[in-house]
Amino acid sequence: MATHRNRPKPVIAVGEILMWLLFTVLLVPAGAVGWAVGHYTGHHGGTRTVTVATSAAPATTTAAAPTTTAAATTAAAAGNAAAGKAVFTSAGCGACHTFKAAGASGKVGPDLDTATAADAKTAGMSLSAFVDQSIVQPDAFIAKGFPKGVMPGTFGQSLSKTQLADLVAFITGK
Numbered sequence: 001m002a003t004h005r006n007r008p009k010p011v012i013a014v015g016e017i018l019m020w021l022l023f024t025v026l027l028v029p030a031g032a033v034g035w036a037v038g039h040y041t042g043h044h045g046g047t048r049t050v051t052v053a054t055s056a057a058p059a060t061t062t063a064a065a066p067t068t069t070a071a072a073t074t075a076a077a078a079g080n081a082a083a084g085k086a087v088f089t090s091a092g093c094g095a096c097h098t099f100k101a102a103g104a105s106g107k108v109g110p111d112l113d114t115a116t117a118a119d120a121k122t123a124g125m126s127l128s129a130f131v132d133q134s135i136v137q138p139d140a141f142i143a144k145g146f147p148k149g150v151m152p153g154t155f156g157q158s159l160s161k162t163q164l165a166d167l168v169a170f171i172t173g174k
């Protein structure tokens, strides 16, 4: 009786052995492949990322360099005396100043033909630097015998840098 009851057991055991064999056959190589993939990816992947990053970085730097070089090429142009004559007339300088080259005979301010060169010496400045300062900041140096605060102090804002340079070139004769 006992042997009859025990008979089904070996059948189950054989099935279990087949199952374990199947597991072993499938899982062991799968695990080995998985470990190998993980192991090699870890090493090679890291090295490749560094190589890509290093080759990309110098390319970006080289591309940005010409932009900086191009922006630096902005030089201040020298004043144009002929253009300065037109500025002198349109700004109304002649209403207060005598200046033969402009056909002006104003008497409110100093005679730019005679007084200005002497005043530049007194101020210890070059003629062009003195004329430039006298136009932008009239009160920085007050010509002897003339009132302070009469010449407008707004020419530094109303005239462009080019107009100012042209005006200085015209008055200094350069």
Ligand code: HEC
Pocket: 088, 091, 092, 093, 094, 095, 096, 097, 108, 109, 110, 111, 112, 115, 116, 117, 119, 130, 131, 134, 135, 138, 139, 141, 142, 143, 146, 147, 148, 149, 150, 151, 152, 155, 167
């Ligand atoms: C409303 C009258 C007035 C106008 C307009 C005027 N100026 Fe004058 N300017 C003066 C007087 C007054 C002085 C003398 C006082 C001083 O040194 O600031 C003077 C001084 C100067 C000086 C210094 C001269 C020196 O020998 O010290 C220069 C250069 C000059 N003006 C240039 C100009 C120019 C250029 C303009 C036009 C953009 C102009 N001025 C417009 C009244 C005027």
